[in-house]
Amino acid sequence: MRYRRASAPGGTYFFTVNLADRSSRLLVDRVDDLREAVRLVKQRHPFEIPGWVVLPDHLHAVWALPPDDADFSTRWTLIKGGFARRIEPGEFVRSSRERKGERGIWQRRFWEHQIRDEDDLERHLDYIHINPVKHGCVSRAADWQWSSIHRYVRAGDLSPDWAADVELETSVGPRER
Structure with missing residues (x-):
């Protein structure tokens, strides 16, 4: 059986x-290199x-592609390669x-989910923002510096204490090891 990825021009994806090494801290230790790879792509x-x-x-992201474009795979390949070269x-x-001739930095594959509607988008953004709490990195989502939650707090869409009193139950995304 051959795996087929979702493909919708202009789609939004999680x-x-x-x-590859799930015990590594490479992404936060070298976050500026990751940012530069993303910026260039x-x-x-x-x-x-x-x-x-x-x-x-690991990282989680939600991307919205241009109306005539569904090629997120090329973007991830370029980001992963650009980061690895640094x-x-x-x-x-x-x-x-x-x-x-491959490096051993990233897992080869990635997991994607096509966002279906506004409720689905909101659930996935919540999952992204609560993830550092779920993994025990911080006790408050807004305390994790490498998160888009700060953009939502600055815009007044979320409070700095967002989800501070929520019992963690996350059912979005793949099970994490």
């Missing part, structure tokens, strides 16, 4: 992208970012990757 392949959170070993070699590389 993503989970993982490092957005210049050549525009997209909007309604939500994003970077955790030590990282000094030294990570563990499986022999299957080594034979292909």
Whole structure:
């Protein structure tokens, strides 16, 4: 069976992208390199970012693509490659990757979900923003510095104490190891 990704020009998508080494802190330790890789890809392949959170070993994002474009895979390939080129070699590389000349920074695949409507978008943005709390990184979502929650707080759409009293039950996205 061949896996087929969603493809809707102008669509909005939720993503989970993982490092190969899930014990790594590379994404937060080198977040400026990640930001630069994203910035460069957005210049050549525009997209909007309604939500994003970077955790030590994975990230979640919501992207809105241009009306005539459904190619998020190329964007992720370029972002992952651009980030990897900024990282000094030294990570563990499986022999299957080594034979292909690949690095061992990222998991090969990523998880995507096409956003269906405004309620679905809101649920996924909430998932993104609560994720650092879910993983025990902070006790308040607004205390995690690598999150788009700060944009929503500045705009007055969320309070700095958003979800501080919520019992965590997250059912969006893939199960995380």
